[in-house]
Amino acid sequence: MDVLVGYATAHGSTREIACRLGGRLAKYGHTVDVRAMERVERPDTYQVFVLGSAVHGMAWLPEAQDFVRRNHRLLGVRPVWLFSVGMPGALRGPWKRLADREAPVILKNLPQLPPFRGHRLLSGVIARDQLSRGGRLRFRLMGCRYGDFRDWAAIEEWADRIALDLAPCDSRPPGG
Numbered sequence: 232m233d234v235l236v237g238y239a240t241a242h243g244s245t246r247e248i249a250c251r252l253g254g255r256l257a258k259y260g261h262t263v264d265v266r267a268m269e270r271v272e273r274p275d276t277y278q279v280f281v282l283g284s285a286v287h288g289m290a291w292l293p294e295a296q297d298f299v300r301r302n303h304r305l306l307g308v309r310p311v312w313l314f315s316v317g318m319p320g321a322l323r324g325p326w327k328r329l330a331d332r333e334a335p336v337i338l339k340n341l342p343q344l345p346p347f348r349g350h351r352l353l354s355g356v357i358a359r360d361q362l363s364r365g366g367r368l369r370f371r372l373m374g375c376r377y378g379d380f381r382d383w384a385a386i387e388e389w390a391d392r393i394a395l396d397l398a399p400c401d402s403r404p405p406g407g
């Protein structure tokens with residue numbers, strides 16, 4: 232199938248996750264286009280959508296929200312998976328519970344949320360120089376850690392699940 236893995240990123244980690252998802256889906260025989268959402272010219276040419284954005288202020292980036300808004304009709308009649316890239320991995324102690332609460336808020340903040348088959352809130356990369364002074368202070372007060380928290384095995388496993396859902400009878404593990 233023709234799959235779009237569409238992403239929106241501020242600092243690059245979401246693009247790399249999109250590339251890993253796309254590469255994994257391609258191993259199942261799908262034709263995959265990994266592309267920034269604002270650079271998608273003919274959305275109607277894709278049969279499947281895997282869309283993800285970096286999360287700022289518990290919401291997708293504006294260009295990702297625009298894409299969903301502009302294409303809500305099309306997305307309503309195609310299989311859609313969503314992923315959000317935030318910082319659950321950076322949270323420690325009691326703050327970890329915030330991650331469970333954040334996923335539904337991110338979805339609620341999406342305009343015209345299309346029907347979707349799955350949503351994952353994934354951990355990305357958080358670096359000191361990405362935050363404002365106030366942001367750094369809040370980050371420190373919450374006891375968060377800077378770092379690359381991407382779980383590549385979990386990301387690939389999610390791509391495997393998507394592939395399985397798309398073709399339950401034909402799916403074989405990559406290399407199998």
Ligand SMILES: Cc1cc2nc3c(=O)[nH]c(=O)nc-3n(C[C@H](O)[C@H](O)[C@H](O)COP(=O)(O)O)c2cc1C
Binds near residue numbers: 241242246355
């Ligand atoms: C200004 C700013 C605001 C952020 N707000 C959130 C947030 O509300 N929730 C969250 O889970 N992560 C938040 N993050 C963490 C990012 O989503 C995370 O670093 C992600 O990996 C960024 O993806 P990117 O590298 O593709 O831009 C924020 C990061 C920045 C720089």
